[in-house]
Amino acid sequence: MTQDELKQAVARAAIDYVVDGEIIGVGTGSTANFFIDELAKIKHRIKGAVASSEATAARLAGHGIAVYDLNHVPEISVYVDGADEITAAGAMIKGGGAALTREKIVASVARQFVCIADGSKLVEVLGKFPLPVEVLPMARAAVMRRLAALGGEPRLRLQAGTDQAFITDNCCEIIDVLGLSIADPLALELQINQIVGVLTNGLFAARGANVCLLGTPEGVRKLA
């Protein structure tokens, strides 16, 4: 099976977690895109969706799925999204697609977080994937110094093929921190959140996944 077929399989499996008549939280990235395409097939069963990025909102709308502003939605039954790395305990690194802040906000109001990923994302220790940290542009250098003091190697994310900073949906920048071995994801998530100028970091441990559907050649494996 190709990696895309594994992603498609978990996207299909995640449909079982969709609650009829409700508003669904939808993540960002290639695996989430497969989920959106599956959701489109049952769109008559749901009220609509809250999107974690402009790209996701556009894809949902393109399928004719109503997109709601989170400010008008008091609670979401389920949030479905991918990850860059996940542990068996459900802690994740997210934000490789730069949507970490909105992903964390939508996940925070969801009763259940269903992570969908191909099997390559499962790790014992988080940190091989560079940890994304979204920062306000004026705080970039100050935050980078603090992240270096934590033992990481911070690098400003650039727009592909340029020397210009990548700009997120929130008009902020992303610092990717390389070289971390994250033994305690919750402690590091809270510690980085305390750095002034940080909007969000890509550790999802305080609110990890309740269920992870992993795509493997043997089928969809469920970690819960």
Ligand code: ABF
């Ligand atoms: C989102 O998409 C992100 O938090 C994560 O960075 C990324 C995973 O992308 P993909 O599904 O394309 O591997 O879930």
